[in-house]
Amino acid sequence: MMTTSFDKNMSAVAFAEAGEHDTARQILGENAAKQHGKSPAPAAKKKPYLKTIIFGTISLSAYYMLFTNEKLVTEIFTMGGWRWVYPVGAAFFFSFIHGAFASNLLSTLGLEAKK
Amino acid sequence: MKKLLIILMFALLPLSLFAHSAMAAGDGPSKDMLKGIITEVNAAERTVVFEKDGTKEIVVLAMNEKMQPEDMKLNQKVLINLDKHAEAGNVMKDVSVMFMDMNASKLIALLVIGAVGGLLSGFIGSGGAFVMTPAMMSLGVPGAVAVASNMCHKFPKAMVGAYKRWKYGQADIKLGLVMASTAVIGVQIGIKIQKYILAQFGGAGSNLYISAVFMVVLVFVGGYVFYDAWKLAKGGGKETVSKLALRMQKIQLAPMMHFKTAKVTISAWITIPVGLLTGMLAATIAVGGFIGVPGMIYVIGASAVVASATELIIAFVMGAWGSVQWGLSGLIDIRLALLLLATSLIGVQLGALGTTYVKDYIIKIVMATTMLIVAVSRGVKIPGYLIDLELMNPIQENTLALLEGISFWSLVAALGSAALIIIVAMVKGMTADSRSKKAVLGVSNG
Numbered sequence: 001m002m003t004t005s006f007d008k009n010m011s012a013v014a015f016a017e018a019g020e021h022d023t024a025r026q027i028l029g030e031n032a033a034k035q036h037g038k039s040p041a042p043a044a045k046k047k048p049y050l051k052t053i054i055f056g057t058i059s060l061s062a063y064y065m066l067f068t069n070e071k072l073v074t075e076i077f078t079m080g081g082w083r084w085v086y087p088v089g090a091a092f093f094f095s096f097i098h099g100a101f102a103s104n105l106l107s108t109l110g111l112e113a114k115k
Numbered sequence: 116m117k118k119l120l121i122i123l124m125f126a127l128l129p130l131s132l133f134a135h136s137a138m139a140a141g142d143g144p145s146k147d148m149l150k151g152i153i154t155e156v157n158a159a160e161r162t163v164v165f166e167k168d169g170t171k172e173i174v175v176l177a178m179n180e181k182m183q184p185e186d187m188k189l190n191q192k193v194l195i196n197l198d199k200h201a202e203a204g205n206v207m208k209d210v211s212v213m214f215m216d217m218n219a220s221k222l223i224a225l226l227v228i229g230a231v232g233g234l235l236s237g238f239i240g241s242g243g244a245f246v247m248t249p250a251m252m253s254l255g256v257p258g259a260v261a262v263a264s265n266m267c268h269k270f271p272k273a274m275v276g277a278y279k280r281w282k283y284g285q286a287d288i289k290l291g292l293v294m295a296s297t298a299v300i301g302v303q304i305g306i307k308i309q310k311y312i313l314a315q316f317g318g319a320g321s322n323l324y325i326s327a328v329f330m331v332v333l334v335f336v337g338g339y340v341f342y343d344a345w346k347l348a349k350g351g352g353k354e355t356v357s358k359l360a361l362r363m364q365k366i367q368l369a370p371m372m373h374f375k376t377a378k379v380t381i382s383a384w385i386t387i388p389v390g391l392l393t394g395m396l397a398a399t400i401a402v403g404g405f406i407g408v409p410g411m412i413y414v415i416g417a418s419a420v421v422a423s424a425t426e427l428i429i430a431f432v433m434g435a436w437g438s439v440q441w442g443l444s445g446l447i448d449i450r451l452a453l454l455l456l457a458t459s460l461i462g463v464q465l466g467a468l469g470t471t472y473v474k475d476y477i478i479k480i481v482m483a484t485t486m487l488i489v490a491v492s493r494g495v496k497i498p499g500y501l502i503d504l505e506l507m508n509p510i511q512e513n514t515l516a517l518l519e520g521i522s523f524w525s526l527v528a529a530l531g532s533a534a535l536i537i538i539v540a541m542v543k544g545m546t547a548d549s550r551s552k553k554a555v556l557g558v559s560n561g
Contacts, residue, residue, distance in 0.1 A: 067217075067450070073450075074192075077447065083442070084438075085442070087438070088267065091449075091453070095275055095460065098456060114545075
């Protein structure tokens, strides 16, 4: 059954009057979130720990691979000509992987844009 | 967005076809530069046997009078500048090892510069480049490699920043692409002017020209942005479209263009000069954003938030284009680019989300502060160039060294103070936001 926001508010009031403050709050919170896309009382958003760890690991291993093969990489990447695709491609690759890690890291630290 | 970026990336590929045409400031090495390996040193004849990179061509080069045979690095990739003015051909002017040895302190320095540069870039749309290249050079990286590696770090950073700010509804992709396409032409014009000045007045003349452009643009534009931000701060921070932009928007000259996010309808004939100047400045002082962002605000009529976000799109296109050029010459030290990226990708996203918490004029304040302090760094270099051109009497060596020091540290100060303003404004904005959320919660809880 679909409930309108009026219905929800009324049931919240009913719960509040009956002393069930927590339930009332829960109903109101959910309601606001669905109506406006933002909630005055946001339910604790799940932090992307797993994503941060996965992207962090990929990024770190890519950096590790690059620096352990430093000599080979710098040699090949600076040959010039069509080999420009190596440095430019690597920069793109790292920006996606490491960029995703950085984005998730900031979310994990609770740093999000103002909604 | 990712799809769009990939399309854009492929659109950039054909540009590489006519890439070799532009080879000057920000776009490639000079023709007097050789890249390769010294395979043999002949101390008695003061010559070296040099194997050119790629073609494997063997040439014999002579040392100049200041060079010592033991300074020649064998079997390492080196960059050699030839002395154009030497009477005998193939005389070396300087030799520099292409890939510096990385140690812990250099690594930390690169990570710190990356983080602060990224923060600034995410917040005001450009920044960092003016300090990254000199900083890398002072770590022992040859100039051309420093410029190339900075370029290769700039475009992924700008891409990530542009993506974030597009998600926040701040970046106008159409305006960014229109500006970028004219800016690319502007770069070519800028290079032509540079080459002309270099041919007419030599290295010192060219340096003087660059510093003069730096000073004029930064002092006048930076000063005006600061004045505007100060007025806004006093008047409660409500931003209005500038009178000049309103007048420009009234010009009905086909083709008219509508920019949705910037909420502007303007003739393409107005955006073209702004884009051209952005590119010309980028070719001259490596930071086109110092014209691009104020241009979009005061001439086109976008808000500071939209202008700074859109600048990131321009920086991405121009950075990717420039990186292809430098990649063709094989001068990008990918280690440097990726170390800068390690922290700048975090910084740029932090700066981007920071813009959602601050008032519009804070962006202007950060921009103006950076511009005015960078102006000092270039200003103190002018006496040195004037002496080189014999337009001024020589001054003491240690005074010149002091001026050099002031120049470098004022760049550091520019970055530091900008980062400080951003962080303080962001923390204030976040605290106010969480307080207001709590207040709402309090009301709804009765």
